[in-house]
Amino acid sequence: MQYPYQDAALTIRERVTDLLSRMSTQEKIGQVNQHLYGWETFEDSQSLTFTEKFKAHVEWGGGVGALYGLFRADPWSKVNFENGVRAQDS
Numbered sequence: 001m002q003y004p005y006q007d008a009a010l011t012i013r014e015r016v017t018d019l020l021s022r023m024s025t026q027e028k029i030g031q032v033n034q035h036l037y038g039w040e041t042f043e044d045s046q047s048l049t050f051t052e053k054f055k056a057h058v059e060w061g062g063g064v065g066a067l068y069g070l071f072r073a074d075p076w077s078k079v080n081f082e083n084g085v086r087a088q089d090s
Contacts, residue, residue, distance in 0.1 A: 030063030037067065048089065 004010055005019035020028070035057070043049040058064050079085075 026062045030061055031065035033057075033061030033063065034065045034068075041067075042085070046086065048085065 003018065003022070005015045005022070007015065010018075023031075037054060037057075040051060041054045043051050
């Protein structure tokens, strides 16, 4: 079964309207819960164990709309090739 929001033949407005009508308020809030978590996401980037801070934030927001900045290697995120997520795991 295909929902209207999945139908590429409809206009963007029609698709967005349909999708938003199917989402709960909590799901909508979760979608705007987007942060550049970076180095604060993992306790141990090799085992990919999440930090308590990250888990608490996900619980607080009722979910996460997007995960990004997890695999960057730069001074801002404090992640580099030694302490970051291994390329084969990203």
